[in-house]
Amino acid sequence: MEYTSTRNSNLRVSSAYAIRNGISSDGGLFVPTTLPKLSDEQIKSFADMSYRERAINILSLFLTDFTKDEIEFAVNNAYTTENFISEEIAPIQKISNNRYVLELFGGPTCAFKDMALQILPYLMKISSEKVDSDKEIVILTATSGDTGKAALEGFKNVDGTKIFVFYPDTGVSVMQKLQMATQDGNNVQVYGITGNFDDAQTSVKKVFTDNSVKTMLNENGKSFSSANSINWGRLLPQIVYYFSAYSDLVKSGEIEFGEKINVDVPTGNFGNILAAYYAFKMGLPIKKLLCASNKNNILTDFIKSGIYDKNRPFYTTKSPSMDILISSNLERLLFELYNHDDEKVKNLMESLNKDGKYEIEKEILDRLDEVFDAEYATEDEMAQAISDTYREDGYLIDTHTAVAIKCLTKSKLLGEKTVIASTASPFKFPKSVLSALGEDADLSDLEALDKLSEISKLEIPKPLQNLDTKQVRFNKVLEISAIKDKILEDLEIK
Numbered sequence: 466m467e468y469t470s471t472r473n474s475n476l477r478v479s480s481a482y483a484i485r486n487g488i489s490s491d492g493g494l495f496v497p498t499t500l501p502k503l504s505d506e507q508i509k510s511f512a513d514m515s516y517r518e519r520a521i522n523i524l525s526l527f528l529t530d531f532t533k534d535e536i537e538f539a540v541n542n543a544y545t546t547e548n549f550i551s552e553e554i555a556p557i558q559k560i561s562n563n564r565y566v567l568e569l570f571g572g573p574t575c576a577f578k579d580m581a582l583q584i585l586p587y588l589m590k591i592s593s594e595k596v597d598s599d600k601e602i603v604i605l606t607a608t609s610g611d612t613g614k615a616a617l618e619g620f621k622n623v624d625g626t627k628i629f630v631f632y633p634d635t636g637v638s639v640m641q642k643l644q645m646a647t648q649d650g651n652n653v654q655v656y657g658i659t660g661n662f663d664d665a666q667t668s669v670k671k672v673f674t675d676n677s678v679k680t681m682l683n684e685n686g687k688s689f690s691s692a693n694s695i696n697w698g699r700l701l702p703q704i705v706y707y708f709s710a711y712s713d714l715v716k717s718g719e720i721e722f723g724e725k726i727n728v729d730v731p732t733g734n735f736g737n738i739l740a741a742y743y744a745f746k747m748g749l750p751i752k753k754l755l756c757a758s759n760k761n762n763i764l765t766d767f768i769k770s771g772i773y774d775k776n777r778p779f780y781t782t783k784s785p786s787m788d789i790l791i792s793s794n795l796e797r798l799l800f801e802l803y804n805h806d807d808e809k810v811k812n813l814m815e816s817l818n819k820d821g822k823y824e825i826e827k828e829i830l831d832r833l834d835e836v837f838d839a840e841y842a843t844e845d846e847m848a849q850a851i852s853d854t855y856r857e858d859g860y861l862i863d864t865h866t867a868v869a870i871k872c873l874t875k876s877k878l879l880g881e882k883t884v885i886a887s888t889a890s891p892f893k894f895p896k897s898v899l900s901a902l903g904e905d906a907d908l909s910d911l912e913a914l915d916k917l918s919e920i921s922k923l924e925i926p927k928p929l930q931n932l933d934t935k936q937v938r939f940n941k942v943l944e945i946s947a948i949k950d951k952i953l954e955d956l957e958i959k
């Protein structure tokens with residue numbers, strides 16, 4: 466299997482190259498030249514496999530330059546019961562007739578980013594050995610909250626790597642900030658920045674692609690890579706859990722093999738839902754993908770109208786990991802919809818860069834709408850969904866999952882069999898969840914954690930216990946313009 470760039474479809478690189486480099490030097494994203502198609506027999510065979518076996522099978526289709534041992538090593542070290550709370554890794558809960566929640570938050574940071582970021586460091590190290598073994602890997606990560614912590618947990622103390630995380634100082638929850646500020650590990654750096662997530666992502670991407678910085682790193686035996694969902698090594702592991710969820714539904718008799726289901730995904734950077742789209746293209750019986758947004762509903766507008774326009778207010782919401790106006794992975798979907806027309810994609814991305822907007826043709830929009838539906842939820846609707854789901858279904862959800870559940874309620878797909886991707890533990894956003902339940906939330910986040918546990922009679926997830934007794938190691942906030950110099954300074958590069 467070979468990979469190409471969304472902005473230069475003549476390029477051919479290996480998966481190791483794509484994962485090690487993160488982004489193509491033309492500014493495009495790495496994508497497979499063709500997607501493998503699975504036979505019914507192959508998909509059927511997953512029903513009797515463990516999550517790890519399912520992962521090994523799917524990863525092997527894409528990482529053809531890896532040995533079987535390398536893939537097994539990565540999978541078997543990432544998806545353990547030491548790292549994840551359940552042996553199933555990504556269990557499914559039926560919450561009512563035809564609604565199934567895919568719990569993706571059982572990892573060390575209680576958010577779905579762990580599904581990919583627990584395995585990425587292994588994939589990155591193996592890739593690095595294949596591509597440029599002598600260079601130290603410097604991971605740059607912009608985060609809206611959850612990626613940062615998950616990347617830090619994945620890469621901490623990994624030999625031959627250093628990781629920098631930048632988060633919007635006023636755009637993440639107290640819990641998220643505390644999780645990052647108390648991070649342990651001898652190769653980690655965490656900074657707040659003064660802008661929003663888009664500012665963080667744009668400025669990190671700028672340093673990442675700055676040729677003079679690249680040269681300086683090179684001369685010092687280092688090179689950048691990315692742990693953001695633009696990295697193919699982040700997307701690939703996410704394809705696995707959609708196959709896994711389907712197989713679990715077949716196995717438990719909830720669906721018959723071949724029966725089509727819908728998938729509902731709370732969306733920000735468009736990585737998670739794109740993985741579901743790839744699963745669909747690979748032959749998984751999916752009818753529709755529901756792209757769920759919060760008040761930052763740029764994707765809802767795009768999927769309904771074909772116009773992507775980021776000239777609009779940016780809202781800070783209670784589902785902060787979805788507060789995004791530039792969904793990077795949409796570029797990969799466009800590349801598919803335009804049948805790998807790199808010129809077209811490049812032009813669209815240029816107009817996004819220049820005018821903050823672009824429009825796709827009616828024909829392309831029709832192609833998009835064959836698979837995608839979109840809805841958004843306001844803050845009040847999100848809170849209502851937390852309360853309704855708790856009272857009517859006896860199931861406690863976080864603010865991001867609540868957006869997805871509300872969007873399903875608003876959608877014409879309601880009533881059809883649907884897998885809802887649940888992306889975070891409710892304990893990660895305890896104050897928002899408490900207030901949605903009508904409880905007094907005039908508490909500190911840590912007090913709110915205890916209260917939520919008391920009310921719900923659920924145990925606080927281990928990684929969120931004792932956060933208050935951990936030492937704060939990182940509390941610096943940088944101007945966006947200072948990011949580049951800070952990185953060079955910390956790497957001791959002059």
Ligand SMILES: *Cc1c(COP(=O)(O)O)cnc(C)c1O
Nearest residue numbers: 611733734735736737786888889
């Ligand atoms: C990152 C994140 C999302 C958005 O996922 P994308 O892949 O960026 O679309 C949704 N919910 C939570 C809790 C997240 O951490």
